[in-house]
Amino acid sequence: MNIPKLVVKNITRRKGRFVFTLLGITIGIASFVTLLSLGGGLKKEIKKQAAELGANLVVTPKGWCAYEQVSVLTGEQLPEAIPLNVVGKIAAIKGLTAVPYLTERTAYRNNPISVIGILPEEMKRFKNWEMERGKYFATQDEKALVIGSGIAGQFELKPGDELTVRGERLPIRGILKETGGKDDIALYIPLSVAQKLYEVGSNVSFIAIKVDDIAKIDSYIMQIQEAANVAVVSDKQLLKSVLSIVGTVSMTLQLIAAVAILAAAFGIINTMMTAISERKREIGILQAIGAPRGTIFFIFFLESGCYGLLGGVFGVVGGMLFSLFASPYISQNEFTSLIKGGDLAGAMDARIILGSILFSVAVALVSGLYPAWMAARMTPVEAISYE
Amino acid sequence: MNDVIIRTENLIKTYSTGKVKTEALRGVDLEIPRGSFSAIVGPSGHGKSTLMHLIGGLDRPTEGGVFIDGEDISRLSNGRLAALRARKIGFVFQFFNLLQSLTAGENVETAMMFAGEPEKGQSDKARELLALVGLSEKLKSKPSELSGGQQQRVAIARALANDPEILMMDEPTGNLDSASEAEVLDTIFRLHREGKTVVIVTHNDEIAKRAEMVIKIKDGKLADRGSLT
Numbered sequence: 001m002n003i004p005k006l007v008v009k010n011i012t013r014r015k016g017r018f019v020f021t022l023l024g025i026t027i028g029i030a031s032f033v034t035l036l037s038l039g040g041g042l043k044k045e046i047k048k049q050a051a052e053l054g055a056n057l058v059v060t061p062k063g064w065c066a067y068e069q070v071s072v073l074t075g076e077q078l079p080e081a082i083p084l085n086v087v088g089k090i091a092a093i094k095g096l097t098a099v100p101y102l103t104e105r106t107a108y109r110n111n112p113i114s115v116i117g118i119l120p121e122e123m124k125r126f127k128n129w130e131m132e133r134g135k136y137f138a139t140q141d142e143k144a145l146v147i148g149s150g151i152a153g154q155f156e157l158k159p160g161d162e163l164t165v166r167g168e169r170l171p172i173r174g175i176l177k178e179t180g181g182k183d184d185i186a187l188y189i190p191l192s193v194a195q196k197l198y199e200v201g202s203n204v205s206f207i208a209i210k211v212d213d214i215a216k217i218d219s220y221i222m223q224i225q226e227a228a229n230v231a232v233v234s235d236k237q238l239l240k241s242v243l244s245i246v247g248t249v250s251m252t253l254q255l256i257a258a259v260a261i262l263a264a265a266f267g268i269i270n271t272m273m274t275a276i277s278e279r280k281r282e283i284g285i286l287q288a289i290g291a292p293r294g295t296i297f298f299i300f301f302l303e304s305g306c307y308g309l310l311g312g313v314f315g316v317v318g319g320m321l322f323s324l325f326a327s328p329y330i331s332q333n334e335f336t337s338l339i340k341g342g343d344l345a346g347a348m349d350a351r352i353i354l355g356s357i358l359f360s361v362a363v364a365l366v367s368g369l370y371p372a373w374m375a376a377r378m379t380p381v382e383a384i385s386y387e
Numbered sequence: 388m389n390d391v392i393i394r395t396e397n398l399i400k401t402y403s404t405g406k407v408k409t410e411a412l413r414g415v416d417l418e419i420p421r422g423s424f425s426a427i428v429g430p431s432g433h434g435k436s437t438l439m440h441l442i443g444g445l446d447r448p449t450e451g452g453v454f455i456d457g458e459d460i461s462r463l464s465n466g467r468l469a470a471l472r473a474r475k476i477g478f479v480f481q482f483f484n485l486l487q488s489l490t491a492g493e494n495v496e497t498a499m500m501f502a503g504e505p506e507k508g509q510s511d512k513a514r515e516l517l518a519l520v521g522l523s524e525k526l527k528s529k530p531s532e533l534s535g536g537q538q539q540r541v542a543i544a545r546a547l548a549n550d551p552e553i554l555m556m557d558e559p560t561g562n563l564d565s566a567s568e569a570e571v572l573d574t575i576f577r578l579h580r581e582g583k584t585v586v587i588v589t590h591n592d593e594i595a596k597r598a599e600m601v602i603k604i605k606d607g608k609l610a611d612r613g614s615l616t
Binding site: 001009284286292294379380 | 446466469473474478480482484485487493497499501506509545
């Protein structure tokens with residue numbers, strides 16, 4: 001016999017109570033892990049999208065809120081508030097390459113899809129796009145579509161098929177090679193065609209800019225602001241601002257999960273107190289056969305810790321499974337539309353797994369302190385004489 | 388002169404419940420020789436079990452001292468008192484008090500664990516002890532699968548796990564039928580013949596008659612101490 005074996009025998013003697021107490025901490029940790037991995041996945045994806053945007057600076061209308069900044073990265077529909085001539089003014093500044101985006105939405109088979117109006121040649125150079133199938137736009141104002149590989153795969157589209165955008169049937173000219181980002185899940189049409197279809201005059205949503213020398217970025221920002229009445233944000237600022245919003249949302253969700261864990265902690269305290277009350281005579285017997293108070297404390301402390309360890313392990317597994325299976329449904333939400341199942345699995349790194357299990361054990365051990373102390377402070381006679 | 392293993396000096400135990408004070412023992416002086424068989428007898432509620440708890444180190448006196456092998460155990464720290472119980476004393480109680488989640492063998496092994504017996508040798512020794520009380524085939528049985536007599540014999544095997552010099556028993560046959568009582572008494576007397584000091588709290592006249600020394604407690608005092616036969 002040894003103490004761990006005795007502990008396992010003790011906690012599994014009331015199987016129903018053991019399972020329900022374990023479920024409490026498991027659910028708490030699972031929800032914590034799910035939200036942590038969703039937040040992690042979102043941050044990871046946003047960083048990826050920022051890198052993929054390929055811009056050092058983003059020009060937006062003045063007064064854009066944080067949600068609109070997020071949308072630059074997620075490809076959501078944005079207000080069209082920058083006149084196209086601003087693009088020309090900015091492009092005229094030496095050392096800058098500027099490409100405009102007109103981000104809109106359409107629906108295909110009841111699914112919302114991003115439609116992006118672009119200057120075909122400039123964008124192809126800016127993004128180094130390559131074609132998987134079909135051809136790229138032949139002219140700057142061709143009434144046709146080039147689509148991302150994700151959309152083509154999802155709806156089994158091929159060059160020559162037609163899609164209706166704002167009531168206009170447009171042929172698919174070609175399919176882009178997979179980029180691994182949001183470029184894969186959008187439809188592209190020449191800017192002039194998009195402006196007519198969406199009736200936005202000569203306006204665009206935002207402008208992405210590459211600079212020739214990153215050391216001069218502050219000077220370029222000033223030159224742009226002198227040339228036009230616009231807001232300019234660097235990719236790093238944009239990323240910081242977006243991550244800060246995501247971080248706040250994640251933190252709020254994790255706090256909600258922490259409440260679930262707190263409730264589970266009280267479940268453990270309750271179970272341990274009940275166990276001590278039921279096993280009062282046994283505590284006396286253990287003392288009579290030579291168990292010191294420290295050992296009695298340790299036995300109950302360890303029992304409590306076991307709930308944390310098992311709940312942590314099951315919670316992490318449950319959280320991972322839930323993240324994988326639930327993410328397709330969660331990704332219907334615009335804010336989390338970037339997240340795909342595979343990316344979430346990537347967000348479950350060893351740090352989250354180990355950290356969650358350790359957190360669970362720590363919560364359970366803290367929950368076990370008072371019950372274990374109660375058990376250890378009993379005198380042998382008090383415990384043996386308990387009826 | 389006999390070799391004294393347990394001695395008490397003016398042993399007083401008072402229980403306080405709120406403002407009410409109950410004197411359970413009122414000055415008991417006692418000497419129990421090594422290797423003797425002593426029966427503590429007397430009416431219920433007059434202090435027999437309290438005396439056993441005090442001389443067994445399960446409780447502390449309000450006044451006076453308990454000496455085992457000349458050491459005043461009432462002044463020991465909780466840790467040293469637990470070590471003394473683990474090393475020197477084996478307890479058997481009226482209601483068996485086995486750990487219900489463990490098998491008979493594991494109950495015996497648990498006592499060995501606290502006595503510092505390495506885990507490796509526990510299983511063999513537990514089997515030997517259960518064989519000693521005639522229960523070798525019940526090694527894997529849970530207490531709920533055993534009769535009262537069998538449970539009490541497992542409790543005796545557990546009490547022997549640390550190879551104690553002193554066996555203290557509180558009404559060990561009080562909850563048994565006649566057949567089981569005979570089995571348990573046979574085991575107890577055999578252990579005494581093998582050299583254990585046995586102190587037994589009992590209402591059983593048969594045990595009292597066969598004891599070498601009868602300690603009669605009445606109203607918390609020593610009413611009569613039979614001489615060693």
